[in-house]
Amino acid sequence: MINETHIETKFAIGELVQHKFLAFRGVIFDIDPSFNNTEEWYLAIPKDFRPRKDQPFYHLLADNGNMFYNAYVSEQNLVVEQSPKQVNHPDINFYFSEFDGKRYQLNKQRVN
Numbered sequence: 001m002i003n004e005t006h007i008e009t010k011f012a013i014g015e016l017v018q019h020k021f022l023a024f025r026g027v028i029f030d031i032d033p034s035f036n037n038t039e040e041w042y043l044a045i046p047k048d049f050r051p052r053k054d055q056p057f058y059h060l061l062a063d064n065g066n067m068f069y070n071a072y073v074s075e076q077n078l079v080v081e082q083s084p085k086q087v088n089h090p091d092i093n094f095y096f097s098e099f100d101g102k103r104y105q106l107n108k109q110r111v112n
Helices: 039-043
Strands: 016-019 025-032 057-063 068-074 078-080 096-099 104-106
Touching: 016 068
Parallel strands: none
Antiparallel strands: 016 025, 016 078, 025 057, 057 068, 096 104
């Protein structure tokens, strides 16, 4: 389900981003206003890289060049992708209807 909570975020649904430190990129398909995952997941992140919980977290359809997956990333660890190109994630058409050259447009059937 697409989260429509109104919060101040640096990035938006449909935007292409890349991780600051890890080699993957993706398109944002949902946003949590603050951390909303398990404590086990959070503690599995090395302490030196563990993000603050009091910031937006983004759900991404991710691509690392070898495989596609869903990623959950804090705002502090993302940057806008400088040369946007389409993501070939198999779930892309579930959330988005088209790519306009810069970002993906929401699939109108998915918006509640």
